[in-house]
Amino acid sequence: MELLLQFLQNTGYYLADYRHVLMILVGATFIYLSIAKEYEPLLLLPIGFGILVGNVPFFKGFGLGIYEDNSVLHYLYFGVTSGCYPSIVFLGLGAMTDFSSLLARPKLMLLGAAAQMGIFFTLLSALALGFLPKEAASIAIIGGADGPTSIFLTAKLAPHLIGPIAIAAYSYMALIPIIQPPIMRLLTTRSERRIHMPDPRPVSRKELLFFPIVGLLLCCFLAPASIPLLGTFFFGNLMKVSGVVDRLAKTASTAIVDTATIFLGFTVGASTQADVFLTGKSIGIFFLGAVAFSIATGSGVLFAKILNLFLKEKINPLLGAAGVSAVPGSAREVHLVGQKEDPNNFLLMHAMACNSSGVIGSAICAGILWSFNMG
Amino acid sequence: MYGLDAIDAHNGWAMAFAGACIVLTGLAVLSFIISQFPKFVGLFEKKAQPAPTPPPEPQAQPPADIQAPLEISRAADVYGPLILALGEEFKLEALHALFREQNLPHPHITIRNFWNAGLLQQTETGAFVWTANPS
Numbered sequence: 001m002e003l004l005l006q007f008l009q010n011t012g013y014y015l016a017d018y019r020h021v022l023m024i025l026v027g028a029t030f031i032y033l034s035i036a037k038e039y040e041p042l043l044l045l046p047i048g049f050g051i052l053v054g055n056v057p058f059f060k061g062f063g064l065g066i067y068e069d070n071s072v073l074h075y076l077y078f079g080v081t082s083g084c085y086p087s088i089v090f091l092g093l094g095a096m097t098d099f100s101s102l103l104a105r106p107k108l109m110l111l112g113a114a115a116q117m118g119i120f121f122t123l124l125s126a127l128a129l130g131f132l133p134k135e136a137a138s139i140a141i142i143g144g145a146d147g148p149t150s151i152f153l154t155a156k157l158a159p160h161l162i163g164p165i166a167i168a169a170y171s172y173m174a175l176i177p178i179i180q181p182p183i184m185r186l187l188t189t190r191s192e193r194r195i196h197m198p199d200p201r202p203v204s205r206k207e208l209l210f211f212p213i214v215g216l217l218l219c220c221f222l223a224p225a226s227i228p229l230l231g232t233f234f235f236g237n238l239m240k241v242s243g244v245v246d247r248l249a250k251t252a253s254t255a256i257v258d259t260a261t262i263f264l265g266f267t268v269g270a271s272t273q274a275d276v277f278l279t280g281k282s283i284g285i286f287f288l289g290a291v292a293f294s295i296a297t298g299s300g301v302l303f304a305k306i307l308n309l310f311l312k313e314k315i316n317p318l319l320g321a322a323g324v325s326a327v328p329g330s331a332r333e334v335h336l337v338g339q340k341e342d343p344n345n346f347l348l349m350h351a352m353a354c355n356s357s358g359v360i361g362s363a364i365c366a367g368i369l370w371s372f373n374m375g
Numbered sequence: 376m377y378g379l380d381a382i383d384a385h386n387g388w389a390m391a392f393a394g395a396c397i398v399l400t401g402l403a404v405l406s407f408i409i410s411q412f413p414k415f416v417g418l419f420e421k422k423a424q425p426a427p428t429p430p431p432e433p434q435a436q437p438p439a440d441i442q443a444p445l446e447i448s449r450a451a452d453v454y455g456p457l458i459l460a461l462g463e464e465f466k467l468e469a470l471h472a473l474f475r476e477q478n479l480p481h482p483h484i485t486i487r488n489f490w491n492a493g494l495l496q497q498t499e500t501g502a503f504v505w506t507a508n509p510s
Contacts, residue, residue, distance in 0.1 A: 102409070103409055103412065106406040106407070106409045106410040107406060107410075109402050109403075109405060109406035109409070110399075110402065110403060110406055112402060113398055113399045113401075113402035113403065114399070116395070116398050117395060119394070120390075120391040120392075120394050120395045121391070123387065123390060123391050123394070124382055124387050124388070124391050127381050127382045127385050127387040128377060128378050128379065128381055128382055128387075129377065130376065130377045130381060132385075133385045133386075133387075133390075136385075136387075137390075204413075204416055206416045206419065206420075207409075207412040207413065207416055210412060210415070210416070211409060211412070214405075214408055214409070215405060218401070218404065218405050218408065219401060219405065222397065222401045223397070223401070357402060360402070360405075361398055361402055364397070364398050364401055364402070365394065365398050368393075368394045368397050368398065369390075369394065372390050372393075372394070
């Protein structure tokens, strides 16, 4: 009888409290959104299931939890805390990215830069709310709308915040269809949303080959701390455009990136153990994440409108919203908002140019913030 | 510490301003450099010695007046004998392959025009028959 009682006291049912139930509901919501609504399923499904796994209550000291040494989850989580998974994801992302629309219209790169202003505004807001500089920098990078970059920088500066920051970053990426369109409509007029972009010029293979090399040298010399992200990103892209290592490029853009995404999502989800995750700081991070994302969207749109004051050939300001690096969600949203106003307006290709420059921009920002806070 | 005091104490203004300037400048420079790529590539290509290329082999050209196969009767005169060589019944893939083999222009448009004009008709077995006699 005593043995049975002891067993029952070790079960999750006995050890659970309201925090576990709350987190399990969050995980279930993520799974629901990914399957029923198809919101970023590649991310939300592994994270959602990871949240369920991470919030099964257990008796501590058995080497089961993600924060316990020698547990299997702890080893898998090493890829997050060391920054390996984000770097691998960037390799695959590079091998999937087509820069031809960006090369055809380089001024769109400025929109990718402008959308990073949300990061620096949030940095100030987080400091004002009492976060330490390293924590504030990690929270601010959510404004880049780039999950792997957020995880990478947080792993380096504030590893204790990886769970909430990753969940906030990916949640807002999944919520792009809800967050971005109202901001885009608020900041643009109907006639601006109907601006057509001319077809991009054809880009030669040599230009495509030069870009990853020039991009790497310029960006990484400027912010060497971004090497782990941009190094693999541009390498992946060079493999793709070179055409001589198709097998490697294909593996990087499929099997490798998929494997990293699975473990990244799953372990980040599992890292949201209720006792670690449900704190006042997490609520602050979620609030600041929403601010960061909204300001990033708005600053991209407003910068495009400012550019239009000086340009003969106007840019559709909706494209500024794609300057955040949520690939390809924000580009798709820009395209859809443009098409609602004019079904013959095809903005997707141009928005992808802003999106890919946003990826570069947010990785540079991560490098800059890491450099500022290295001490 | 909270508010503006916290921002001042942690050097927040300088971090935000410098960070924003660095990323804007970096991407503006990259944008300028890539806008110069076409000129740079052009320079590269001028310097490169063009490899001697063998003269192109003359290809069998269809009669000039069926380059645009809009006149259906003329096209039927030219294509009809070729189609009959496929047999009484044939598949569209075979017809398309034949046109390509003979280097005849606009195979898709021509086949569609024949079909619309009733010159090509589908049988119950899914094959096609040619219903016009060659002149």
